[in-house]
Amino acid sequence: MDAPDKDSKISVRSLTMAFGNFVVMRDLNFDVKERDIFVIMGGSGCGKSTLLRHMIGLKEPREGSIFYEGENFTEAASAERLRFIRRFGVMYQSGALWSSMTLAENISMPIEEHTDLKPREIRDLAHYKLALVGLSGYEDYYPAQVSGGMNKRAGIARAMALDPDILFLDEPGAGLDPLSSQRLDELILRLRDSLGSTFVIVTHELASIFAIANNSVFLDTNTRTQGATGDPKNLRYSSGDETVRLFLNRGKTKEDQEST
Amino acid sequence: MKHEPAESSDSPKAEWRKDGSHTVLELSGDWLRGSTMSVSGAGEATWPDEFHTGNLGRFDSMLPAWLLRTLRESGEEEPSLEGLPEDLRGLMELALKVPERSEAKSQEDEPHGLLLLGLRSTAAWQSLESVLEFTGDTVSSTLRFFVGKARFRSSDFWLTVQECGIGALPIVALISFLIGMILAFVGNVQLADFGASLYVADLVGIAMVREMGVMMTAIIMSGRTGAAFAAHIGSMNANQEIDALKTFGFNSFDFLVLPRVFALVLMMPILTIYSNVIGILGGMLVAAAAGIPPSLFWDEMLTAVDLTQASLGVFKSIFFGVAIAISGCLQGLNSGGSSAAVGQATTRAVVTSITAIIVLDSAFAVIFTILEI
Numbered sequence: 001m002d003a004p005d006k007d008s009k010i011s012v013r014s015l016t017m018a019f020g021n022f023v024v025m026r027d028l029n030f031d032v033k034e035r036d037i038f039v040i041m042g043g044s045g046c047g048k049s050t051l052l053r054h055m056i057g058l059k060e061p062r063e064g065s066i067f068y069e070g071e072n073f074t075e076a077a078s079a080e081r082l083r084f085i086r087r088f089g090v091m092y093q094s095g096a097l098w099s100s101m102t103l104a105e106n107i108s109m110p111i112e113e114h115t116d117l118k119p120r121e122i123r124d125l126a127h128y129k130l131a132l133v134g135l136s137g138y139e140d141y142y143p144a145q146v147s148g149g150m151n152k153r154a155g156i157a158r159a160m161a162l163d164p165d166i167l168f169l170d171e172p173g174a175g176l177d178p179l180s181s182q183r184l185d186e187l188i189l190r191l192r193d194s195l196g197s198t199f200v201i202v203t204h205e206l207a208s209i210f211a212i213a214n215n216s217v218f219l220d221t222n223t224r225t226q227g228a229t230g231d232p233k234n235l236r237y238s239s240g241d242e243t244v245r246l247f248l249n250r251g252k253t254k255e256d257q258e259s260t
Numbered sequence: 261m262k263h264e265p266a267e268s269s270d271s272p273k274a275e276w277r278k279d280g281s282h283t284v285l286e287l288s289g290d291w292l293r294g295s296t297m298s299v300s301g302a303g304e305a306t307w308p309d310e311f312h313t314g315n316l317g318r319f320d321s322m323l324p325a326w327l328l329r330t331l332r333e334s335g336e337e338e339p340s341l342e343g344l345p346e347d348l349r350g351l352m353e354l355a356l357k358v359p360e361r362s363e364a365k366s367q368e369d370e371p372h373g374l375l376l377l378g379l380r381s382t383a384a385w386q387s388l389e390s391v392l393e394f395t396g397d398t399v400s401s402t403l404r405f406f407v408g409k410a411r412f413r414s415s416d417f418w419l420t421v422q423e424c425g426i427g428a429l430p431i432v433a434l435i436s437f438l439i440g441m442i443l444a445f446v447g448n449v450q451l452a453d454f455g456a457s458l459y460v461a462d463l464v465g466i467a468m469v470r471e472m473g474v475m476m477t478a479i480i481m482s483g484r485t486g487a488a489f490a491a492h493i494g495s496m497n498a499n500q501e502i503d504a505l506k507t508f509g510f511n512s513f514d515f516l517v518l519p520r521v522f523a524l525v526l527m528m529p530i531l532t533i534y535s536n537v538i539g540i541l542g543g544m545l546v547a548a549a550a551g552i553p554p555s556l557f558w559d560e561m562l563t564a565v566d567l568t569q570a571s572l573g574v575f576k577s578i579f580f581g582v583a584i585a586i587s588g589c590l591q592g593l594n595s596g597g598s599s600a601a602v603g604q605a606t607t608r609a610v611v612t613s614i615t616a617i618i619v620l621d622s623a624f625a626v627i628f629t630i631l632e633i
């Protein structure tokens with residue numbers, strides 16, 4: 001196993017993911033640098049979300065390790081791990097808001113748990129985070145009372161509750177209309193620029209990939225390992241792997257594009 | 261719904277012809293749902309090199325479905341679609357575009373005989389182990405709570421108290437009242453033969469406070485509250501809400517299991533006392549109808565039921581409460597990620613908790629007999 005890169009925010013080394021006897025992906029190696037917007041892409045069912053779950057410690061790797069700033073996360077003891085996890089913010093595919101709490105309570109709960117702020121300050125913070133994702137005025141609604149897209153955005157607001165170092169977003173744009181999706185891209189870029197956060201995003205929305213990502217890994221279903229890693233804008237034309245080029249060009253080869 | 265073939269339709273035919281090493285498949289007639297097809301010619305179940313479709317009439321999904329099955333049976337890897345009409349060819353190309361996933365299809369054989377017995381036994385052992393482990397976790401989590409290291413939202417606790425306490429009063433009252441009446445009816449018929457009708461008061465009193473009150477309450481609570489715990493936690497699991505708790509550094513066990521265990525441990529004794537009182541009132545009503553005045557019933561009952569007897573049921577109820585909460589939470593946390601899994605978890609929660617209650621009650625019966633209480 002290669003040593004982790006000291007300058008990288010996240011290093012994944014020789015990662016093999018499996019469910020029982022079924023190997024999802026093997027031998028993944030990539031680095032995420034500080035302030036990257038890193039995209040995990042690939043076809044449906046290729047293990048993108050599973051990779052994300054490995055990176056945040058919800059699933060254990062079959063082999064290999066994940067490093068944060070050169071420290072081994074996979075082999076850390078559970079108390080040690082909590083220290084890493086506190087720096088993460090995670091948005092799950094469906095939002096995964098706690099359904100028995102209002103949107104504001106969803107955001108306040110982690111803040112109450114991990115800080116000594118006064119209730120008043122916590123409430124202000126929750127309002128501010130909701131306003132950032134365009135949900136001011138919805139503080140006292142329950143997740144079931146707002147739309148799926150709003151749930152997603154509230155999920156992002158909750159992920160940002162503790163001003164995390166690294167934000168993991170699982171398909172943030174899926175199911176959003178084009179305008180909301182574009183606003184979401186803008187939100188991600190703004191947050192990166194003003195807070196300096198690093199983003200790891202699972203998505204297969206090409207428009208959004210080209211708009212925001214500066215680094216990526218492509219998971220190939222057929223070979224069960226990574227197809228390529230790097231800036232998707234470069235991979236689009238210059239990747240040595242044909243599957244990656246086809247994916248990034250919606251199944252069209254370079255010749256097709258030139259002839260149209 | 262049955263599709264009658266149109267009047268003018270010819271029955272579909274498939275005929276193989278072999279010309280040296282060159283195979284031709286002749287398709288003719290109308291391939292429509294509901295029509296019976298005839299297959300003939302040598303070399304069935306081989307994929308032809310060429311199709312002849314000059315006499316092919318209309319077709320619906322039946323034809324491509326049959327072709328796909330023939331292809332699968334033939335095991336041909338690079339099938340030729342030569343000679344198929346353009347529309348059919350398009351459909352076949354679409355169906356064959358993504359190759360069949362080999363791992364996904366080859367399911368393992370259903371285990372049977374000794375293997376099945378072995379698998380079932382290990383599965384039963386594992387589920388027993390998981391119950392024991394979960395019980396251990398509950399104990400250590402409770403200890404953590406009392407040294408101030410485990411935390412949950414107090415509103416969760418009070419909400420559960422309300423749901424499993426006040427919410428359960430009507431149903432517990434109804435069942436207990438009827439049980440008290442049934443005991444008095446049955447007892448009175450037997451005791452009247454000996455002219456000992458008055459002792460129905462002892463019978464109802466002892467039966468309610470020692471066994472029936474706590475047992476009926478526990479069974480009602482398994483169906484009502486244990487199932488609700490499993491369904492609630494199971495759907496939180498399906499919706500990734502528990503993952504979200506973990507990644508925010510919450511201990512999901514403390515957070516979800518502790519308030520529920522505490523709420524049931526608090527409410528079960530109270531409900532049991534309530535059930536005992538209502539059951540005795542039910543017995544008293546039946547006895548009054550049989551000619552025993554309530555005051556006499558009451559005095560007679562008190563000669564049999566003392567504080568020791570009454571506290572036995574209440575004592576047991578604490579353990580039953582823990583059993584109900586643990587099986588509900590355990591099945592909820594272990595449930596899979598689909599709505600069907602939530603349903604199964606609920607069923608398992610009720611079955612596990614009722615089994616646990618009966619087993620515990622038998623154990624208590626033996627212990628109390630040995631201790632001569």
